[in-house]
Amino acid sequence: AQSVTQPDIHITVSEGASLELRCNYSYGATPYLFWYVQSPGQGLQLLLKYFSGDTLVQGIKGFEAEFKRSQSSFNLRKPSVHWSDAAEYFCAVVFPSGGYQKVTFGTGTKLQVIP
Amino acid sequence: GAGVSQSPRYKVAKRGQDVALRCDPISGHVSLFWYQQALGQGPEFLTYFQNEAQLDKSGLPSDRFFAERPEGSVSTLKIQRTQQEDSAVYLCASSSMWGTGDDRISYEQYFGPGTRLTVT
Numbered sequence: 001a002q003s004v005t006q007p008d009i010h011i012t013v014s015e016g017a018s019l020e021l022r023c024n025y026s027y028g029a030t031p032y033l034f035w036y037v038q039s040p041g042q043g044l045q046l047l048l049k050y051f052s053g054d055t056l057v058q059g060i061k062g063f064e065a066e067f068k069r070s071q072s073s074f075n076l077r078k079p080s081v082h083w084s085d086a087a088e089y090f091c092a093v094v095f096p097s098g099g100y101q102k103v104t105f106g107t108g109t110k111l112q113v114i115p
Numbered sequence: 116g117a118g119v120s121q122s123p124r125y126k127v128a129k130r131g132q133d134v135a136l137r138c139d140p141i142s143g144h145v146s147l148f149w150y151q152q153a154l155g156q157g158p159e160f161l162t163y164f165q166n167e168a169q170l171d172k173s174g175l176p177s178d179r180f181f182a183e184r185p186e187g188s189v190s191t192l193k194i195q196r197t198q199q200e201d202s203a204v205y206l207c208a209s210s211s212m213w214g215t216g217d218d219r220i221s222y223e224q225y226f227g228p229g230t231r232l233t234v235t
Contacts, residue, residue, distance in 0.1 A: 043226030
C-alpha cells in the first residue's frame with residue numbers, strides 16, 4: 001500500500017544545533033516529495049519539493065532535503081536551528097499514476113527549540 | 116489580498132447544528148482543495164475542485180459533508196448536523212493548475228490559515 005511515515009512525533013533541539021527530520025514512504029516507484037512547515041495558527045508553507053534529478057534539494061529558510069531511493073526516504077535537514085524554526089513539519093507525497101493525483105501527508109513532527 | 120483566506124477563523128457549533136466554512140483562493144487559481152486536520156494529525160484530503168467542477172470528493176467522511184464552488188472561485192464547505200468527531204481544523208489550499216504543465220509550479224499548493232471548528 002502507498003503510504004508516508006514520519007517516525008518522530010516530537011523532537012527537541014538546542015538553538016544552533018543541527019536538525020534532521022525523517023520521512024519514509026512506501027511506493028513502487030519514485031513519488032513526488034514535499035516538506036511543509038506549519039506554525040501555530042498558520043497555514044502550511046512549502047519548504048521544498050523533489051520530483052527528479054539531483055537528490056539534494058535546497059529550500060527556503062536554510063532547509064535542505066535528500067532523497068535516498070535505496071532507503072525510500074526524504075529527510076529534512078538544517079545545519080543550525082534558530083528559535084523561529086519551532087513549528088510542526090509535515091512530509092507530503094504525491095504518488096503519480098497518470099492523471100490527477102492528490103497529496104498524502106504524514107502525521108507531522110513537532111519541533112521544539114531550546115535556548 | 117495575495118494569499119488564500121478562510122472565514123471564520125474559529126467556529127463553535129453545538130452538536131446537530133449546520134456550519135458553513137468559506138475559502139477565498141488566490142485570484143486566478145483553477146485548483147482548490149479542502150483538507151481536514153484533526154488534533155495531532157496531518158491534513159487529510161477531503162475534496163478537490165478544478166474551476167467549478169468537483170473532480171474528487173472521495174475524502175468526504177460522510178454525506179453530511181458537502182462542498183461547492185459555483186463560480187470557480189470562492190468555495191464553501193458545509194457540514195450538516197455536526198458531530199463531535201467533526202471538531203478539527205479545516206484547511207483550504209489553491210493551486211494555479213494542479214498536476215499539469217511544468218512540474219516546478221504545478222504541484223505548489225498555497226494554504227489558508229484554516230478554520231478551527233469545535234463541536235460541543
